[in-house]
């Protein structure tokens with residue numbers, strides 16, 4: 001198991017998070033929105049954006065959320081140079097433990113069409129594919 005340190009995000013992490021998201025998500029990277037989206041997330045529900053450090057370098061991110069009914073995971077990413085070392089597994093365990101302290105009983109997540117390869121990652125953590133149709137609407 002890699003010796004990693006998982007801690008809450010701080011504003012000083014912004015550039016490193018952008019770099020990870022660009023490297024990990026590629027064309028799907030919401031990098032232009034990192035500042036705006038994480039700032040709003042921290043304002044609304046602080047302390048649920050986590051980063052993973054390895055030897056002082058920021059290498060991974062996970063965003064957790066709890067709406068009082070369900071927990072959610074977003075932004076689970078590890079820089080490609082550091083994948084397959086158990087870093088994302090540690091981050092997801094960490095985020096779930098935090099959600100449990102808030103009373104959360106179930107965690108959901110969405111995987112983009114075309115990114116089915118990560119199903120195996122989540123299945124290795126006990127998640128199951130659930131038959132759902134995901135819908136969304138921009139309201140802002």
Ligand SMILES: CC(C)(COP(=O)(O)OP(=O)(O)OC[C@H]1O[C@@H](n2cnc3c(N)ncnc32)[C@H](O)[C@@H]1OP(=O)(O)O)[C@@H](O)C(=O)NCCC(=O)NCCS
Nearest residue numbers: 024076077078083084085086087088089111118120121124
């Ligand atoms: C998905 C992702 C976060 C996994 O990060 P990671 O740190 O490499 O994952 P871990 O090392 O913790 O993997 C734990 C286990 O999950 C499984 N797993 C991880 N990545 C996998 C892959 N690409 N294919 C199949 N199984 C995988 C393996 O069982 C692995 O254990 P093992 O290495 O001992 O076999 C990383 O690949 C990533 O950042 N991908 C791009 C961004 C992304 O798509 N995020 C998910 C959005 S829903």
